[in-house]
Amino acid sequence: MDRDEARLRIDRLTEELNEHAWRYYVLDSPVISDAEYDRLARELEAIEAAFPDLVRADSPSHRVGAAPRDDFPPFRHPSPMLSIQNCFSEAEFFDFDRRIKKFLGTDDDIEYMAEPKLDGLSIELVYQRGLLAAGATRGDGTVGEDVTPNVRTIHGLPLKLRGSDPPEQLVVRGEVILEKVHFERLNREREEAGEPAFANPRNAAAGSLRQLDSRITASRPLSYMMYAAGLPVPDVDSQQDLLRRLEEFGFRVNPRSRFCRNAHEAAAAYAELLSARFSLPYDIDGMVVKVNRFELQRRLGEVSRSPRWAVAWKFPPVQETTRVQRIVVQVGRTGVLTPVAELEPVRIGGVEVSRATLHNEDEVRRKDVRAGDTVVVQRAGDVIPEIVSVVLARRPEGAAPFAMPERCPACGGPVSREEGESALRCANMNCPAQLRERLLHFASRGGMDIQGLGEKIVERLIESGRVRTAADLYRLDKEFLANIERMGEKSAANLLAAIEASKRRPLPRFISALGILHVGEHVAGLLSQRFSSIDALARASAEELTAIPGIGPEVSESIRRFFSEPQNRKIIEALLAAGVTPIAEEAKNTSAGASLAGQVVVLTGTLASMERSQAKARLEALGARVTGSVSKKTTLVVAGSDPGSKLAEAEKLSIKVIGEPEFLELIGMRKD
Numbered sequence: 001m002d003r004d005e006a007r008l009r010i011d012r013l014t015e016e017l018n019e020h021a022w023r024y025y026v027l028d029s030p031v032i033s034d035a036e037y038d039r040l041a042r043e044l045e046a047i048e049a050a051f052p053d054l055v056r057a058d059s060p061s062h063r064v065g066a067a068p069r070d071d072f073p074p075f076r077h078p079s080p081m082l083s084i085q086n087c088f089s090e091a092e093f094f095d096f097d098r099r100i101k102k103f104l105g106t107d108d109d110i111e112y113m114a115e116p117k118l119d120g121l122s123i124e125l126v127y128q129r130g131l132l133a134a135g136a137t138r139g140d141g142t143v144g145e146d147v148t149p150n151v152r153t154i155h156g157l158p159l160k161l162r163g164s165d166p167p168e169q170l171v172v173r174g175e176v177i178l179e180k181v182h183f184e185r186l187n188r189e190r191e192e193a194g195e196p197a198f199a200n201p202r203n204a205a206a207g208s209l210r211q212l213d214s215r216i217t218a219s220r221p222l223s224y225m226m227y228a229a230g231l232p233v234p235d236v237d238s239q240q241d242l243l244r245r246l247e248e249f250g251f252r253v254n255p256r257s258r259f260c261r262n263a264h265e266a267a268a269a270y271a272e273l274l275s276a277r278f279s280l281p282y283d284i285d286g287m288v289v290k291v292n293r294f295e296l297q298r299r300l301g302e303v304s305r306s307p308r309w310a311v312a313w314k315f316p317p318v319q320e321t322t323r324v325q326r327i328v329v330q331v332g333r334t335g336v337l338t339p340v341a342e343l344e345p346v347r348i349g350g351v352e353v354s355r356a357t358l359h360n361e362d363e364v365r366r367k368d369v370r371a372g373d374t375v376v377v378q379r380a381g382d383v384i385p386e387i388v389s390v391v392l393a394r395r396p397e398g399a400a401p402f403a404m405p406e407r408c409p410a411c412g413g414p415v416s417r418e419e420g421e422s423a424l425r426c427a428n429m430n431c432p433a434q435l436r437e438r439l440l441h442f443a444s445r446g447g448m449d450i451q452g453l454g455e456k457i458v459e460r461l462i463e464s465g466r467v468r469t470a471a472d473l474y475r476l477d478k479e480f481l482a483n484i485e486r487m488g489e490k491s492a493a494n495l496l497a498a499i500e501a502s503k504r505r506p507l508p509r510f511i512s513a514l515g516i517l518h519v520g521e522h523v524a525g526l527l528s529q530r531f532s533s534i535d536a537l538a539r540a541s542a543e544e545l546t547a548i549p550g551i552g553p554e555v556s557e558s559i560r561r562f563f564s565e566p567q568n569r570k571i572i573e574a575l576l577a578a579g580v581t582p583i584a585e586e587a588k589n590t591s592a593g594a595s596l597a598g599q600v601v602v603l604t605g606t607l608a609s610m611e612r613s614q615a616k617a618r619l620e621a622l623g624a625r626v627t628g629s630v631s632k633k634t635t636l637v638v639a640g641s642d643p644g645s646k647l648a649e650a651e652k653l654s655i656k657v658i659g660e661p662e663f664l665e666l667i668g669m670r671k672d
Contacts, residue, residue: 006051010059013044017060021156022250057131058160062152063218071212071451072145075136076616077124078171078230082141082305084288084312090267093289096311097263100291103300103308109262111292113239114269115227116256117312119283120177121206123151124230130166132159133628137210140446140521141305150209153218162250171230172246178205179281182221199351201283223282226251238292256280259292270313277315286314305522317378319388320353322346324373327358327402331410333437333515335425339364339404341375341387348379356385360422361404370399408433432462435469438515442470446521447513448502452495460484470513471574473499503580504610510534510582514572517558526551527559532584534572538563583610599624600633604647605640607660618667630655638663 001009020037041060048055055061087093100110122138135151136144152159154176161170178186183201190197198204208220226246229236236242243253256273260266270287277284291297291309300309323344330338339358346353356377358364367390369375374394375387404424408415413428426434439458443450450473461467466480476499481492505513511534512524519527530548531537537559545556562568601624603612610618615638616626630637630649637650637657650657658666 001047001050003051003054006047007054010044010047010051010054010056013040013047014056014059017041017044018058018158018160021060022158022162058158060159062159063155072137072147072210073612075124075134075139075144075146077136077139077142077144078126080141080305081122081124081138081144081173081230082302082307084310085306086286086312086314088314088316090270093267093270093311093313094263096289100300100309104296110296111238112260112263112266113243113290113292114258114260114266114273115288115290116254116273116280116284117286117288117314118175118177118225118254119200119202119285120175120224121202121209122173123147123176123209123224124171124173125151125157125226126230127161127166127170127172128629129168130161132157142525145210147209149214150211150217153214154222154224156252157224158250163248166249167234169231170233170249172226172249172251173228173230174224174226174251176205176209176222176224177201177282178208178221179223180283181281182223186220224252225254227253227257227288232294237294239290239294240292260289274315284315286312288312318348319376319378320346320348321374321376321391322353324369324371324375324387326371327364327369329405329409331408331426331431331433331437333434333441334517335427335431335434337404337408337415337424337426339402341369343375343377346377348377348385351379353377353379353385356387358387361417361424362422364402364404368401370395370402372396372399410434430468435462435467439467439470439473441515442513443473443502444513447509448505449509450495450502451498452491453498457484457487457495460487469571469574471571471578474503474575474578474580503578504583507532507534507582507584510580511537514562514568516562518555519559523551523555528584534576534582538569538572599635601626601636601638602628602630602634602646602650603638603640605643607638607640607663609660609664615663 017037017040020032020040023031044059045061048059048061087096097110101107104110124136124138124144125132126134126136132148132152134146135148136146138144151157178201180201183198183204186204187197198207204220205222208217208222211217227243229242233242233245236245240259243257246253256276258265258269260269266289273284273287289311291300297307297309300307302308325342325344327339327341330340332338338360341356341358343354343356356375358367358369367387369387369390372395374391376389376391377385378388379385404415406415407413408426408428408431410433411426411428411431413426413431415424415426417424428434436455436458439453439462440455442448443453443458453473458467461473461476461484464480464484466476467473476496478489478492478496481487481495482489484492487495506528508521508524508528511519511527512521526548527537527545530544531540540559542553542556542560545551545559546553599619601619603615603626607615619626624636627634630646630653632653634650634653634655637646637655638660639647639657640660647657
């Protein structure tokens with residue numbers, strides 16, 4: 001077979017196999033046998049092996065996976081992936097409908113789309129000129145993880161959009177799921193291989209999609225359903241039209257989605273879906289109701305981080321009974337003492353539950369939970385285990401009421417309860433339990449993201465006496481780490497590299513890592529938008545803080561109290577002295593800014609001064625459009641160390657290329 005014949009045969013086989021995959025996985029109506037499909041696939045793979053440069057971007061051979069990756073690059077979503085507010089009863093849903101009408105100033109019925117709320121992992125897909133260009137997890141809603149090689153392995157997901165006139169760019173969103181029958185088979189295989197079983201289909205789907213080795217993802221029978229667009233789709237003006245258009249593009253959408261002329265029809269759709277819940281081949285935990293018309297969605301807008309035009313009507317939680325073996329008290333990073341019931345293991349909604357929070361002393365007294373009690377347990381929102389009530393008729397004789405300890409169970413220090421609070425706190429700043437939780441929080445993915453710094457290592461570091469604050473992490477050396485039990489030289493070197501890499505994290509992640517009471521990732525992001533450095537935030541007045549939308553008096557007071565504590569200021573100073581350099585998310589306007597308006601920029605290689613997501617954010621803040629591939633429209637390529645094929649493509653097209661020093665000068669960050 002010569003080259004021209006190979007190209008024609010590859011084109012024919014690629015189109016034919018993609019058509020059969022669509023019919024099998026999306027339409028559920030195959031027209032050839034599995035054996036015939038496999039024969040065609042083997043023929044294609046053989047020709048591609050002989051002519052690797054002719055492999056098409058939409059070749060089904062991509063579904064077998066590729067070699068392992070070192071990590072998942074960050075991916076900034078073209079528009080935020082918002083979370084949806086919940087409601088838990090018919091009364092709450094009709095309140096939602098009344099709020100919609102009041103906001104729009106109408107008494108007319110509102111059209112809705114009612115869609116099953118899939119219990120899977122949210123993803124976003126980007127198609128450029130009809131071809132799959134990127135796939136990413138939701139992450140924090142703004143930045144997710146680039147899992148493109150893994151997404152390509154999902155059978156039935158189009159590598160190329162159907163139809164002859166796809167949009168220049170299409171951004172779609174949906175859910176990756178593992179159907180129940182495949183979940184059960186996967187767990188049987190893992191148990192036979194001596195591997196731990198997955199707790200539920202959602203965990204299995206998430207774990208499968210986040211494999212660094214995409215060949216493992218390819219071996220898992222993942223499925224998906226799409227339900228939203230991240231950017232407007234041409235000639236689509238309603239959710240109903242969007243779902244229809246997504247089907248035309250070749251995507252699988254949920255066949256149980258229903259158009260509802262009003263809220264009463266939506267309530268009927270909920271009742272129908274609830275009755276079918278356990279008969280469906282996949283897990284759902286409720287129904288998402290969306291205002292159908294996009295023009296009304298735009299008028300309704302958002303509130304906080306959720307769209308005002310949608311609500312997730314959750315199903316009643318699944319409940320089971322079990323016995324409380326004992327009640328223990330945990331100490332968190334802020335010193336809060338939390339009673340936790342250790343239970344005889346019981347499966348609830350496919351998840352084995354062996355612990356349930358009792359929240360605080362008042363909650364224990366209100367429910368009167370005692371060791372030995374038989375209790376009703378539910379997964380609140382189908383996620384967090386909690387005790388609903390005690391079956392008093394089955395209480396054993398002599399079961400004593402539970403009392404919170406008068407001293408901290410971790411360090412023996414005094415505990416107190418501040419006025420207006422329901423929680424007891426340990427007042428000892430050197431409490432080892434608090435230090436453990438603070439360090440784990442500091443190193444978490446939402447904080448400084450120090451990979452490899454898990455619970456066991458943290459415990460050993462504390463026991464050694466070498467780590468008493470987060471700043472001490474940056475003083476560790478290879479010799480010391482290598483001598484820690486079960487560490488070794490390679491693990492020590494990897495951990496030191498991760499600690500070193502964490503020195504340059506975005507400012508909001510540094511703020512979140514500090515563990516300020518009431519300041520999570522979202523509030524940290526709000527603060528970093530207003531204050532360009534940790535020093536500026538530390539000097540902020542209560543008036544400046546409460547002037548930020550979303551920051552109230554309680555949060556403001558917590559921030560002021562944190563920075564007024566000498567010990568906290570000392571730790572921050574030690575972190576900065578150790579080389580930790582938080583990077584402001586947004587580049588400030590500079591004289592260079594005007595020159596970037598209208599520029600189309602491509603980033604390639606590794607930048608020493610910042611992560612690629614940060615570089616992209618700075619360029620976009622100055623008016624540039626950052627794309628993932630070089631084309632004739634590209635006006636500038638920024639090349640870091642180890643640039644890939646994009647550099648060669650830029651040189652071939654005579655596109656201007658600059659290195660990191662010129663890039664820093666361009667965005668107003670020139671280093672002396």
